[in-house]
Amino acid sequence: MPLDEAAEAQRAARVAQDVGPVAPGLNQFTTDILFRDLWLRPGLAPRDRSLVTVTALVAAGQVAQVPYHLNRAMDNGLTRTEASEVVTHLAFYAGWPNAFSAVPVVKSVFDSRAARSGAGGGRK
Structure with missing residues (x-):
């Protein structure tokens, strides 16, 4: 993958x-293993890797990592x-609680993307 x-x-x-500075x-x-090895493996498209990652973070209640x-x-x-459908699906x-905890984080991402684009924050 490029x-x-x-x-x-x-x-x-x-x-x-x-x-x-905290954990070299x-x-x-x-950098070396996660982003230059795992994320570049050809078995999943970048969109699918991202979908899996966001899903895992919400499911684990790790919403601090969700914005990135x-x-x-x-x-x-x-x-x-x-993205909205992922949160809905994960509630079940x-x-x-994990889905509801993710909602304000997801909303902030949508809002910041909308502000940057001056519109709807990306494709619907």
């Missing part, structure tokens, strides 16, 4: 700044409608 070098450089710089090994694994990964998912082609499989 790597968006500019986006990867921005992501790596943010992680290096935030994580590197985690910083290195995040939902934005990435939407950059990879996931629509607002699909991962628990109502």
